[in-house]
Amino acid sequence: MLLPxxxxxxxxxxxxxxxxxxxFVPAGAVIDDDTTMAAYDTDGLSAYRNQPLVVVLPETTQQVAAVMKWCRDNDVKIVPAGWYIFVWWGDSSCRWRPSRIGKIQSDLDIDFINRTVTAQPG
Structure with missing residues (x-):
């Protein structure tokens, strides 16, 4: 696959x-050094590797919303990827991949009678 x-x-x-x-996120939740970012260059499909510009590890839905809004408002493309977000440097055709954001793990509501769970992503 050719990358843009x-x-x-x-x-x-x-x-x-x-x-x-x-x-928008706690200290240590933005990863920007090349060595550490190497662990984030793929999301399950190791044949397709691409080092991000920066990795963001939000912990709440508010942090996710703030990061997404800032990126949108500043024309910065993002890729929610597995359990983290990386900021994409490329073409808009590569803007999104399916995702879940794994640092967010708190359940908001468990309804045993109706068998439903309302939870944050992750």
Missing amino acids: EPDQTILCRRDEIISALKR
Whole structure:
């Protein structure tokens, strides 16, 4: 599979993007060093690898919403990928993949009678 060419305008904004995303999640929840990000270069299909610009590990739905809103408002593409979010540097055709966000694990409501669970993603 051919990957799109990196968007140079996004690459040039990397430091700005990382600083902004750190405002929305706890310390340590934004991963931006190449060595650590190597663990996040795939989501289940190891034949398709691509290092992200930055990885964000939100812990609440509010943090997810804040990250998503900021990225949308600033024309930064994201890929919710498995149990984390990575900020994509590429073409808009590669914007989304199916996801769940695994740091968010608290159940909000369990209804035993109706056999339903309302939970956060993850």
